[in-house]
Amino acid sequence: MNLTSLSATKLRTLVKKKEIKAQEIILAYLKRIKEQEKDLSAFITVLGEKALASAKSIDRKRDKGKLAGIPVAVKDNILTKGIRTTCASKMLEKYVPPYSATVVNKLEEEDAVVIGKTNLDEFGMGSSTENSAFFPTRNPWDLRRVPGGSSGGSAAAVAAGEAAASLGSDTGGSVRQPAAFCGLVGLKPTYSRVSRYGLVAFASSLDQIGPLTRTVADNALLTQIIAGSDPQDSTVSSQPVPDYRKEMRRELPSPKAAYLKDKVLDGIDPEVKDNYYRTLSVLEETGAELREMDFPSWEYALACYYLIAPSEASSNLSRYDGVRYSFRHPRYSNLKEMYLNTRSEGFGREVKRRILLGTFALSSGYYDDYYLKAAQARKLICQEFEKAFKKVDFILTPTAPEPAFLFGEKEDPVAMYLSDIFTVTANLAGIPALTMPVGLSQKGLPIGIQIMASFFQESCIFKLAFLLEKKVKFDNNKLNLRKRRSHV
Amino acid sequence: MNPKIDLDHVCALANLRLTKNEKKLLGPQMIKIVNWVNKLEELEMDVSKGEVYSSVSFSLPFREDNIKPSLPAREALANSPEKSEGLVKVPKVFEVK
Structure with missing residues (x-):
């Protein structure tokens, strides 16, 4: 049995039935990491011994948690007590946090095993993971291409079977765009x-x-664990x-979904467009009521x-001044x-660019x-969403305007920023949004669709995504890293 | 609006120093980005109304002000590049005459 190609849900069942031990799972994943990391570079830190020790202690437990033995990769801007957390920045290269993030504590309380810390664009600023101060991460579907960003390491690790699931952070699409580029939910x-x-605040x-997973059920499982109130x-x-x-398995009686007007899709990759319309047709066949909708303020998003x-970044990053956080010139x-x-030595170019832009926008005379x-x-964008969700349950868009692009293809920052065109609106409005894979391009690159719903309607999103997953039957196992190596 | 960006002034506000090459690259890029975001001018909005977005729809909760254990100073200072007697150490701000 190839443990590294199983879903987190399946692994959980096997551990629960005592058919496999947590140690076996972790050993299989560590082996996979060892074999592939020279090609992928998804991890900044791999927690070999620590992960194995956790697995051993989980195996000894009588009452195991809901994620017993599941190897989870954590983006390296999420604090892990005693484990270096760098934000892929020279500024925090040696930073060892004195406490863990609540999400990490919640995962570990349910006996998940943190297997490593994944690469990202420095402080989460980017859409390709090329802005990591240490090294870029490669897309396991085609090693010449980026895995997306900023949670590129988290996406590549799960897609390539180096972790069963991962956590990323999403400020303008940083979970969804890399998930789409790597064929994940x-x-x-x-x-x-x-x-x-x-x-670490951006x-x-x-x-x-948010979680990145191979299946919708895995995503629902992880979301349930990390969500909920926190006194901190x-x-x-x-x-x-x-x-x-x-909830995901409950019936979704005649869902109403909005899709974008054709003119909004002008300029996007034709294969992304085709997959978008094909998925809409699949949904219609399942009884969904679709309607075209206009969102006039979206072009300003x-x-x-x-x-x-x-x-906000220029303010949040002012704390890095050589006094408290590891690096001092x-x-x-x-x-x-x-x-x-x-600050001039510790921050990379994209971070400087954004700090300067933010400082300018907040400065006297320009505020x-x-x-x-x-x-x-x-506020206007939010009002448009409010209006839309009075008429429909979901809004469907492509996740990214194109499949994974080549390294160095987008040197102009504005061209790079356009990668986020479909994802930023959900962050601006604060609503939930999920990407799931719906097809492959002719070059064999995954293409995703984005499902948005109103506040706290994650259950409805999972229902629709689960339904769609069964119809689309996207096969993650089409990925063959060995074959892809020949492209490099 | 075609803004003039005084890059040196913005750098001073942000506590950043750019190299000549960085200035050559980032200067024009900043202008390009600012011109691009100027698109917002097309939207008809009345700034004086002050209707802005609030990130949570509920009022932030209050809790009892109970004293709980917090991070020990030694751990909180562990990442500081220079410390002395339980405090962070930085270059002198005032000269003693």
């Missing part, structure tokens, strides 16, 4: 559904942690967390996002010079014209 939950305690009003984060909702796996996110003659040298205007545009 990825969820950005409702803002306030999952605790952000211990997530843009606090947009950030959410007052922005988390106290709304009870439904049993998503049970990216501009709005690229003012709000950098503004060795040369300085006074305090001001220490700040300047540390009203830029930040405030973006905050108001955000």
